[in-house]
Amino acid sequence: MGYETGDGTVGKALGVLDHVASFGRPVRFSEVLTQSDLPKPTLYRFIQSLTNQNMLSYDPDRQTYAPGLRLLRLAHSAWEQxxxxxxxxxxxxxxxxxxxxxxxxxxxxxxxxxxxxxxxxxxxxxxxxxxxxxxxxxxxxxxxxxxxxxxxxxxxxxxxxxxxxxxxxxxxxxxxxxxxxxxxxxxxxxxxxxxxxxxxxxxxxxxxxxxxxxxxxxxxxxxxxxxxxxxxxxxxxxxxxxxxxxxxxxxxxxxxxxxx
Amino acid sequence: MGYETGDGTVGKALGVLDHVASFGRPVRFSEVLTQSDLPKPTLYRFIQSLTNQNMLSYDPDRQTYAPGLRLLRLAHSAWEQxxxxxxxxxxxxxxxxxxxxxxxxxxxxxxxxxxxxxxxxxxxxxxxxxxxxxxxxxxxxxxxxxxxxxxxxxxxxxxxxxxxxxxxxxxxxxxxxxxxxxxxxxxxxxxxxxxxxxxxxxxxxxxxxxxxxxxxxxxxxxxxxxxxxxxxxxxxxxxxxxxxxxxxxxxxxxxxxxxx
DNA sequence: AAACAAAGTTTCAAATAATGAAACTAGTTT
DNA sequence: AAACTAGTTTCATTATTTGAAACTTTGTTT
The missing domain is CATH 3.30.450.40 (GAF domain)
Structure with missing residues (x-):
């Protein structure tokens, strides 16, 4: 189940975002990788892009990813509209x-x-x-x-x-x-x-x-x-x-x- | 200002998402288009993909787009994590x-x-x-x-x-x-x-x-x-x-x- | 300290997906 | 009915994504 109805690169990237969020806790790259059917470099680049975009946040100490702050801003907008x-x-x-x-x-x-x-x-x-x-x-x-x-x-x-x-x-x-x-x-x-x-x-x-x-x-x-x-x-x-x-x-x- | 630091297709799509959200109200495709530097079909497809993905919601009566419900779920996750x-x-x-x-x-x-x-x-x-x-x-x-x-x-x-x-x-x-x-x-x-x-x-x-x-x-x-x-x-x-x-x-x- | 293992990152040619000018359709207005 | 506008599709070109493999870094074991 999910949204992966072939929306190209965008759909795949958002699938990764959901995947990371689904853990319910900050996760390492390798943890996501083992549960993903995407090849390593592909997943890696998606996570990089999403992190750049503040859709994911990266904790350098623990080397973990979690859903990012930008989502709060967007959700606020979604709620109000x-x-x-x-x-x-x-x-x-x-x-x-x-x-x-x-x-x-x-x-x-x-x-x-x-x-x-x-x-x-x-x-x-x-x-x-x-x-x-x-x-x-x-x-x-x-x-x-x-x-x-x-x-x-x-x-x-x-x-x-x-x-x-x-x-x-x-x-x-x-x-x-x-x-x-x-x-x-x-x-x-x-x-x-x-x-x-x-x-x-x-x-x-x-x-x-x-x-x-x-x-x-x-x-x-x-x-x-x-x-x-x-x-x-x-x-x-x-x-x-x-x-x-x-x-x-x-x-x-x-x-x-x-x-x- | 913004995130458009060349994260490829993903960055562009998220730029569109932000753009739609920035209106602060549901907007028509053409309104977004006039304020966008993307060509018409490109913007059109991004909005289509984002809507498919529930990152945008579409009101068929008014023919307008607004940030979608999926963002609420993701933001909840972001907040908790x-x-x-x-x-x-x-x-x-x-x-x-x-x-x-x-x-x-x-x-x-x-x-x-x-x-x-x-x-x-x-x-x-x-x-x-x-x-x-x-x-x-x-x-x-x-x-x-x-x-x-x-x-x-x-x-x-x-x-x-x-x-x-x-x-x-x-x-x-x-x-x-x-x-x-x-x-x-x-x-x-x-x-x-x-x-x-x-x-x-x-x-x-x-x-x-x-x-x-x-x-x-x-x-x-x-x-x-x-x-x-x-x-x-x-x-x-x-x-x-x-x-x-x-x-x-x-x-x-x-x-x-x-x-x- | 060296060897090893695991996780993370980069490379590069091939495959694929995105692109956008133009054409087309549907709906409105003149 | 013609002219106009907004929205949608087409298709050859172009640019981006892809992923096997190689490489680097980090952490663990001998």
């Missing part, structure tokens, strides 16, 4: 205050859930879901609700990118059982995460739609089983859905020609 | 609580100040709305203190990248006057921003050093002239410097072989 994140911000604040639980805003990137923004619960367990963090789509509330509302072509493609790893006993481990849930999700208008990704963590998620039907993201309220049961979370459905609808409407008008 | 940001986080929390003013953590990227983490005066969140922001180095507290503690080679290069635009009446508008201040900064151990970037905003900044002398970033306390005068800010010097030293020590030990 996103048609969803800045629009949704005040709604997240309001919802977070109202329900007193963790609130997450997510989109799909390359088949994975990508958290765009979050609010912590006041009582403060840390969901670790910071902006930029990724999670699987098939076993999270936001992921499942986005999948359920996608058009068939995109969903088919996204489903092929799911790993179906059993994180907990409740995790879907095949396309079949997951697809069966999609009808229920569309009927209810929300998806639940019943400890499918992490034991003790549950959530309720609603889709964010523009132009009435196209799903552009999802909003969720997440909590622990110690604080709420699934039925209790269901009590947030009206508030959550209303907020998601408002964000969708706002995002839509923001995109309309009138504003610019 | 940075040798400074995760280490400094608890110290920022503590300092912010103690002084009750805005606290900033910054590094230098391509001659510019890049904010790695922030704490608001009241109580806020550190999403990418804040981290990833850039500011000029020559007229900010964090920028000046980093420049003052850089080695000569790096400082010379960084100074060439400064625009010396007069944001306010107090802004340094030439290398000469700025360089004169560096001695004072090194003597005092902190730099002040005396409304040099924005009227009404002042700050005190201390360098973060590893291995005793190499500057890897800066920490600042920022406030408004309505709340404090420069002398009042000076009262934070001891606390600020102590925190900066602690962060430096921690970052250093984090990098040392013992931890891994």
């Amino acid at each position: 996103s048609s969803l994140a800045p629009v949704a911000r005040p709604f997240l604040d309001a919802l977070s205050n109202e329900v007193g639980e963790a609130v997450h805003l997510a989109q799909i990137d390359n088949g994975q859930v990508l958290f765009i923004d979050k609010r912590k619960a006041q009582a403060g367990f840390d969901t670790l879901a910071q902006a930029g963090q990724v999670a699987p789509a098939y076993c999270t509330g936001v992921g499942k609700v986005i999948l359920a509302y996608m058009d068939d072509a995109r969903r088919t493609r996204a489903l092929q990118q799911q790993a179906f790893l059993a994180y907990t006993a409740a995790t879907h481990t095949s396309v079949a059982t997951l697809e069966r849930e999609f009808d229920a999700i569309r009927a209810e208008g929300v998806a639940f995460d019943r400890e499918e990704h992490e034991a003790g963590i549950i959530s309720i998620a609603a889709p964010i739609l523009t132009h009435g039907d196209r799903v552009i993201g999802a909003l969720s309220i997440a909590t622990t089983t110690q604080r709420h049961c699934i039925n209790g979370l269901g009590g947030f459905r009206a508030t959550l859905s209303e907020t998601a609808v408002k964000i969708g409407a706002e995002a839509r008008s923001w995109q309309s020609p009138t504003t610019v | 940075s040798s400074l940001a995760p280490v400094a986080r608890p110290f920022l929390d503590a300092l912010s609580n103690e002084v009750g003013e805005a606290v900033h953590l910054a590094q230098i990227d391509n001659g510019q100040v890049l904010f790695i983490d922030k704490r608001k005066a009241q109580a806020g969140f550190d999403t990418l709305a804040q981290a990833g922001q850039v500011a000029p180095a020559y007229c900010t507290g964090v920028g000046k203190v980093i420049l003052a503690y850089m080695d000569d080679a790096r400082r010379t290069r960084a100074l060439q990248q400064q625009a010396f635009l007069a944001y306010t009446a107090a802004t340094h508008t030439s290398v000469a006057t700025l360089e004169r201040e560096f001695d004072a900064i090194r003597a005092e151990g902190v730099a002040f921003d005396r409304e040099e970037h924005e009227a009404g905003i002042i700050s005190i900044a201390a360098p973060i050093l590893t291995h005793g002398d190499r500057v890897i970033g800066a920490l600042s306390i920022a406030t408004t002239t309505q709340r404090h005068c420069i002398n009042g800010l000076g009262g934070f010097r001891a606390t600020l410097s102590e925190t900066a030293v602690k962060i430096g020590a921690e970052a250093r030990s984090w990098q040392s072989p013992t931890t891994v």
Whole structure:
């Protein structure tokens, strides 16, 4: 899986960037090399170029590479220019205050859930879901609700990118059982995460739609089983859905020609 | 200014990415083209590749390009793997609580100040709305203190990248006057921003050093002239410097072989 | 200290991919 | 319908990437 769909040199270089980032820690050149199918000098030059460009940073003491600072600047720009994140911000604040639980805003990137923004619960367990963090789509509330509302072509493609790893006993481990849930999700208008990704963590998620039907993201309220049961979370459905609808409407008008 | 130091195709493509991001809003292909020295098909293909790769996102309704979601994921990874940001986080929390003013953590990227983490005066969140922001180095507290503690080679290069635009009446508008201040900064151990970037905003900044002398970033306390005068800010010097030293020590030990 | 091993870097001819002038298509305006 | 503009494709030329091999540097073992 990944982006390597033959975008020439650029695609290869970005593949290397992802590869380095995927280690989750600073890595040496040789470590990357052993896991790469690129020949040594080729990989070497890509890493050199990326380092020159500040897309990677190099620690001379430890001789390791890690994703570079330039990415922060670019991501900041991406966040601000996103048609969803800045629009949704005040709604997240309001919802977070109202329900007193963790609130997450997510989109799909390359088949994975990508958290765009979050609010912590006041009582403060840390969901670790910071902006930029990724999670699987098939076993999270936001992921499942986005999948359920996608058009068939995109969903088919996204489903092929799911790993179906059993994180907990409740995790879907095949396309079949997951697809069966999609009808229920569309009927209810929300998806639940019943400890499918992490034991003790549950959530309720609603889709964010523009132009009435196209799903552009999802909003969720997440909590622990110690604080709420699934039925209790269901009590947030009206508030959550209303907020998601408002964000969708706002995002839509923001995109309309009138504003610019 | 920029990174275009002949890193072949990769460098050019990343130049295009920066270019698109620099608009600060979604742009059409033709808008980029008029400001680019690349021929039409070349620019077109770069934008296509970057879009394929999710480094740019394309809005089909408005036919515009903006920095893409993939950057958020990569930046999250960059932040977490940075040798400074995760280490400094608890110290920022503590300092912010103690002084009750805005606290900033910054590094230098391509001659510019890049904010790695922030704490608001009241109580806020550190999403990418804040981290990833850039500011000029020559007229900010964090920028000046980093420049003052850089080695000569790096400082010379960084100074060439400064625009010396007069944001306010107090802004340094030439290398000469700025360089004169560096001695004072090194003597005092902190730099002040005396409304040099924005009227009404002042700050005190201390360098973060590893291995005793190499500057890897800066920490600042920022406030408004309505709340404090420069002398009042000076009262934070001891606390600020102590925190900066602690962060430096921690970052250093984090990098040392013992931890891994 | 010498020999060895491993990691990192450079070379250079061959292979491949990028290039850009021009042509073409789709959508708008006159 | 013609003229114009923005976006897209073509294709021969050109420049860049490629990778086996050689080389250098760094660290480890004898």
